Amino acid sequence: MISAMNNSKLRTHSPDTYHHGDLRRALVQAALELAAEDKDWNFSLREVARRAGVSHNAPYNHFPHKRDLLDAAAAAGHDLLRSELTAAVAKIADPRAALSKMSSAYVSFGIKNPVLYRLMFSVAPSGPAWRPEGVLTAWVASRAVLENILRRGARIGIFDPALTRKSELQTGALYTWAVVHGLTMLAIDGLANVERLSIERIAQKVVTTTLRGLAGSGASTNGSTI
Amino acid sequence: MISAMNNSKLRTHSPDTYHHGDLRRALVQAALELAAEDKDWNFSLREVARRAGVSHNAPYNHFPHKRDLLDAAAAAGHDLLRSELTAAVAKIADPRAALSKMSSAYVSFGIKNPVLYRLMFSVAPSGPAWRPEGVLTAWVASRAVLENILRRGARIGIFDPALTRKSELQTGALYTWAVVHGLTMLAIDGLANVERLSIERIAQKVVTTTLRGLAGSGASTNGSTI
DNA sequence: CAGCCATGTGGATGACGGCAACATTAGATA
DNA sequence: TATCTAATGTTGCCGTCATCCACATGGCTG
Numbered sequence: 001m002i003s004a005m006n007n008s009k010l011r012t013h014s015p016d017t018y019h020h021g022d023l024r025r026a027l028v029q030a031a032l033e034l035a036a037e038d039k040d041w042n043f044s045l046r047e048v049a050r051r052a053g054v055s056h057n058a059p060y061n062h063f064p065h066k067r068d069l070l071d072a073a074a075a076a077g078h079d080l081l082r083s084e085l086t087a088a089v090a091k092i093a094d095p096r097a098a099l100s101k102m103s104s105a106y107v108s109f110g111i112k113n114p115v116l117y118r119l120m121f122s123v124a125p126s127g128p129a130w131r132p133e134g135v136l137t138a139w140v141a142s143r144a145v146l147e148n149i150l151r152r153g154a155r156i157g158i159f160d161p162a163l164t165r166k167s168e169l170q171t172g173a174l175y176t177w178a179v180v181h182g183l184t185m186l187a188i189d190g191l192a193n194v195e196r197l198s199i200e201r202i203a204q205k206v207v208t209t210t211l212r213g214l215a216g217s218g219a220s221t222n223g224s225t226i
Numbered sequence: 227m228i229s230a231m232n233n234s235k236l237r238t239h240s241p242d243t244y245h246h247g248d249l250r251r252a253l254v255q256a257a258l259e260l261a262a263e264d265k266d267w268n269f270s271l272r273e274v275a276r277r278a279g280v281s282h283n284a285p286y287n288h289f290p291h292k293r294d295l296l297d298a299a300a301a302a303g304h305d306l307l308r309s310e311l312t313a314a315v316a317k318i319a320d321p322r323a324a325l326s327k328m329s330s331a332y333v334s335f336g337i338k339n340p341v342l343y344r345l346m347f348s349v350a351p352s353g354p355a356w357r358p359e360g361v362l363t364a365w366v367a368s369r370a371v372l373e374n375i376l377r378r379g380a381r382i383g384i385f386d387p388a389l390t391r392k393s394e395l396q397t398g399a400l401y402t403w404a405v406v407h408g409l410t411m412l413a414i415d416g417l418a419n420v421e422r423l424s425i426e427r428i429a430q431k432v433v434t435t436t437l438r439g440l441a442g443s444g445a446s447t448n449g450s451t452i
Numbered sequence: 453c454a455g456c457c458a459t460g461t462g463g464a465t466g467a468c469g470g471c472a473a474c475a476t477t478a479g480a481t482a
Numbered sequence: 483t484a485t486c487t488a489a490t491g492t493t494g495c496c497g498t499c500a501t502c503c504a505c506a507t508g509g510c511t512g
Contacts (some may be wrong), residue, residue: 170420175432182408194396213439
């Protein structure tokens, strides 16, 4: 799922040159691999350089600090998540079904890429609300998808009509996001065990409850639209 | 909020001895302080030792690895959270009000101790579900408090009666926990902004929606019990 | 009072993050 | 096409870190 990254222009010129040709991307790739292997982000920058086949200092031409590499990896992750979410919801008209699908896609992403997911939400804010380039963008885009679903549902009365108001819509989106984000985190931490149910089944039940929270007065709480 | 830790037996003997007397606790304390100052857990073990006034190797008599110190800090955090949660709910009879109070206490804890909170859920599981000593215990205790509230509410019909079934109860608890955990995380990351509302106000509204998700058929969705 | 064991100290080792000076090459320019 | 330049890599170096080992200290127990 990681290799799905854009890797066009993989140096059309000589293969064993002094200059790598696409080192920046190779470094991010190596970092993602190392993270997946080690199950954390504590590898050394030198290790990444080694894996990319360059000297220990080459990375500094692309990332002033080690954290910048991690930020780039996080940004790639956010982008991947966003694309998976939009893809999951693309062809679904019914807001409830769409929300269901989006939620399960979200949780699935976290479970498939636990280390990446954790990194994506581990960016240490230096300033008041600093985010690495692109992360906030991807985030806002994802959130917009969610808000659109809620708005559509509110308009046709499936969700609380109050959600047509901007402030309420934002709150509703935050609520929904909190559920899936929290559930994903708990699942990654192995804290989301219920009896012998699979995490997918658990997520499904949680989403059903979530939908009831969003429901308008006339809506059924039956979650069978999944 | 950190200094509330149990610090009995603070060396009744000589104050300036070769042996510190309570180094273990002092190290955890120093680590918590450093984390709060740096806003992350990237300080060096030597720095912690320096702050505690001991040699760079003294900590190894209490923590075989640096991670063990972090685990101890995380455990202390979980314990503190558990005590705050139980205290918040202690005298509240109404399940809905109790859940509300517990939620706001939870989110408040995260906001007051963002770095600690992040650490508490950043323990890298080595084995299948390894947790540092005491963390899982505190977690289960917190969860039990939550489940009790839900069960009581289900019995008197305020919450979905299905919650009296064990499996459903666990799912319901997970749902609730996911909301507050997710909301807390998002708040810490500065991603929980709605218009110009304070985070407390936002949390309140989210909890209202959460309660609706838990509600039984006959329950009002009015969250004014707060 | 002698000795043991928990607790601290000092020093050494290999690795790391980051800086600086130097090398190599891809293109732009003429 | 010959050259110049900026981007990209490389080598070497520094201070710091985590961790290991040998040794010091001293409270407690026999």
